[in-house]
Amino acid sequence: MSFTDNNFDNFITLEDEMYVISEKNSIWKINHEDLTAIEKTDITNVASVNAATSHPHIGEDGTIYNIGSSVMTGMKYHVFKTPPKGNKGQSALQSTTMLSTISSSYTTCLSYYHSFGLSENYILLVEQPCLINTLKMAASGIVGYCFKDIMDWYPDKKAIFRLIDRKTGSEIKTKYVTKAFFFFHHINTYEEDGHLVTDVLGYTNPNVLDILFLDKIRLGKTPNTVQAGFTRFVLPLSTVRIYCVY
Numbered sequence: 001m002s003f004t005d006n007n008f009d010n011f012i013t014l015e016d017e018m019y020v021i022s023e024k025n026s027i028w029k030i031n032h033e034d035l036t037a038i039e040k041t042d043i044t045n046v047a048s049v050n051a052a053t054s055h056p057h058i059g060e061d062g063t064i065y066n067i068g069s070s071v072m073t074g075m076k077y078h079v080f081k082t083p084p085k086g087n088k089g090q091s092a093l094q095s096t097t098m099l100s101t102i103s104s105s106y107t108t109c110l111s112y113y114h115s116f117g118l119s120e121n122y123i124l125l126v127e128q129p130c131l132i133n134t135l136k137m138a139a140s141g142i143v144g145y146c147f148k149d150i151m152d153w154y155p156d157k158k159a160i161f162r163l164i165d166r167k168t169g170s171e172i173k174t175k176y177v178t179k180a181f182f183f184f185h186h187i188n189t190y191e192e193d194g195h196l197v198t199d200v201l202g203y204t205n206p207n208v209l210d211i212l213f214l215d216k217i218r219l220g221k222t223p224n225t226v227q228a229g230f231t232r233f234v235l236p237l238s239t240v241r242i243y244c245v246y
Contacts (some may be wrong), residue, residue: 009054012064014092015085023054023114025163043068046096047080051246055185064098065166067116067125071134075104079123079164100169105160108134112151119188122172123164123200124189127182129157130206148209155180155205162233163196176235182206187230195234202231 009022012031012172018032019041029038042114043052049068058068062084070076089176102108109131117124136143136150149174161176189197210216 004164010056012056014064014082017091017093018105019093021052021054021056023051025051040091046093047098049078049080052080053113053115055115057116059118059166063093065118065123067113067123069110071110071137075106075110075134077102077104077110077125079169099166100164100171102162102164102171103151106131110134111160114184115186117186118166118193119189119196121166121191122189122196123166123188124196125162125164126161126183126200127162128182129154129159151209153182153205161198161233163235174238176233178233180205181231182208183228183231191237194238195236197232197234199230199232201228203228214217221234 011018011020011139012163013019017029019027019029020025026040026042026122028040032037043049047066047126048070050070050072052066052068056064058064059081064082064084064169066080066082068078068080070078070231077096080096080098082096084092087095101218102125105127111124112132113128114125131152131154133150135147139145157180158177159181160177161178163174164170165170170195174227182203182205183200185201187201189196189198191197203226208228211222211226232233
């Protein structure tokens with residue numbers, strides 16, 4: 001499957017440069033005065049990921065954190081970070097480094113994720129049971145699948161919350177699970193009284209994807225049956241190995 005380079009989700013600034021980004025492996029540097037495209041960069045050459053989220057986070061020191069996926073050496077998620085200023089002789093983008101790599105909970109699939117959480121000490125990745133089927137992805141060039149066609153929903157599987165230490169890049173052994181839900185956006189993630197609190201705009205299923213096609217968007221109507229709800233999860237930062245949240 002080849003992704004479009006039409007980036008429209010978000011923008012970031014690196015030093016004095018502005019980039020538009022989406023969930024793909026390409027980003028565009030643009031002129032911040034007239035928004036014309038200047039140069040396309042394949043982040044596979046920068047961070048060794050095939051795709052990344054549309055919503056990176058900016059740390060207290062200006063470091064930009066993001067999560068991407070790769071499939072060539074197994075189903076893996078990678079946390080990478082870009083400094084506010086480049087190393088000697090390099091741009092900030094060229095100075096991107098890998099902080100952590102963790103394997104998917106599924107052998108042949110990756111969880112779909114549009115955003116992630118960042119607190120003072122942790123990076124939060126939620127593996128929701130809306131899975132990217134890499135076998136379908138490999139066949140998409142022949143069959144003609146769109147991106148939604150390669151996503152499989154498993155309502156009987158759990159959503160898995162995975163925490164990564166921001167300083168060491170090590171994954172916390174405790175895994176938190178809850179009933180299946182679908183979401184695009186984290187609202188907030190923070191630590192309080194020995195707990196990690198994360199808020200998301202959650203759906204009971206991924207049916208919202210069906211109304212995001214252009215022909216549906218142009219109708220200008222959103223069915224009342226497809227509404228996101230504010231959902232809060234409170235994760236105790238204790239030593240238990242598996243913890244259920246509801």
